[in-house]
Amino acid sequence: MVVFIVLVAVFAHWLAPHSYTRTDLFMSWSLPDARYLLGGDAVGRDILSRLLVGAQVSLTIAFSVLTIVLIVGTVLGTIAGWHGGWADGLITRATDLTLAFPELIIAIIVAAIMGPGVPAVIVALSLVGWTGIARIVRSLTLSLRNEAFVEAAMAAGTRPAAIIVFHLLPNMVPALVVRATAGIGFIIMEEATLSFLGLGVQEPQPTWGGMIRDGLPALRTEPWMAMAASAALAFTIVGFNLFGDGLRDALDPRGARR
């Protein structure tokens, strides 16, 4: 599923049978037919083409956010867990403070400052997302630093930075991978929410959230746009969650023989 989604996203422009921006008023709310396989939207653009390109937009945002969030969250989480003391206090407060705000509020603020669009979505979702990773990494660091092999590394004379990079991080990978792949589904969902509300990706760039919104008024009569976008969204989220479960099983050296 994931491979399929990623391939579709990467090759969206080749796969799309039509331009995702070209309007054709004769095709407005047209039924699915041989030319427009999933029909046309309000201004007569090909829904299938917009769906495919929308996958690319969604995944680009998701992977950008994920990269930022993983780097920032891991760095701050290990510092908090390893160093403890005031650094831990500061970082833990910062995550609590961030989580105290509803993320929509943060998104609205960011959109107001930066103007709505792809960069604003990435910044808004990263601002919220790093806290989850930082919390996990912090608790993993706290438990791993008490492991006997970490003490053995200290007895061997290994420097603390090397212990973090070579002993702690490899043992966090499974938990982070599971979290990250589940996180992708979550980020795509949130991006769709923001776009649905008009705070995210802007026309004419297609996005699933925006398509669901635009399809909503016509849901009774021409449901295929909202339904196609929703189905794509559900398919992607479920796909990444299953992918995360599979990866976790494959990455655990102790569970390898199951």
Place this chain on the structure above:
Amino acid sequence: MSDPVLTLDRVSRDYVRAGRRLAAVDEVDLVVHRGKTLGIVGESGCGKSTLARLALHLVPPSSGRVLREGQDIARLDAGALRRLRARMQIVFQDPNASLNPRWRVGAIIAEPLRAQGWSRQKRLDRVSEVLDLVGLPQDAVDRLPSAFSGGQKQRIGIARALAPEPDLLICDEAVSALDASIQAQILNLLTDLQARLGLTMVFISHNLAVVRHVSQRVAVMYLGRIVELASEADLFDRPQHPYTRTLIAAVPEPGRPLQAGSVRGEPPDALAPPSGCHFHPRCPLAQNICRRISPPLIEAASGHLASCHFPGASAS
């Protein structure tokens, strides 16, 4: 006596638990002599493992000094401490926990060498040497710890400890997690390596028989303090402290019925240790003085230290 490799000078280590002070190790004086094995026995929670960590400066002492050949370890800078780490190594209790499950055995054994800045070629050569030394096959280097049995994992742990050519090896319950038959193998390996490499060892265990097997001198710990210290023969044949006697009596021996109730009661709460002699609530000989005054660790017989107001006395 021969030259001291490691000296503990009134070393204490406190922890704060629930706002109260817990003395895990309480003003311990100890000397480890070159080429000898010092055994340390005691119940779980008596501070044995904390003592091992203090000796290696894995935890800093709350007070007192740890001297390595006369040098206070706490005063060394980071670089000097790292160089010293090569010369004092530790074998941990649980080989399943002390080996990083994601590292290959070669990397695990070479870790202390990498920390010392050895070149790749020297590391490979040394890893191959110590694999021979501990009786593991050469192809172990490319495998993960999970491919090995408990006894083999402990051999990996010993190989890692020996890799940087230490002169002091601390074994913290090094055989306690192993099956009885494997225990004997590992003990023989350790005593054999000690003789061949001239190692100085500190052997920590709750198992009297194991300590007796490997040690020349034995210290008995109770609630953070050393209560008796003597040569192996003196301690086991002529125990002076009533706690040592109850410990020895509790070891099952073929042909001798177990004396039920030889150790009375539970170990006391370390957060609220008994007044005076820590052992008095469980001691068959306890008198008033034991409740009030903590007995010093003094010579009860020649070369035989005991911390008891009535050393050598027997219960009547």
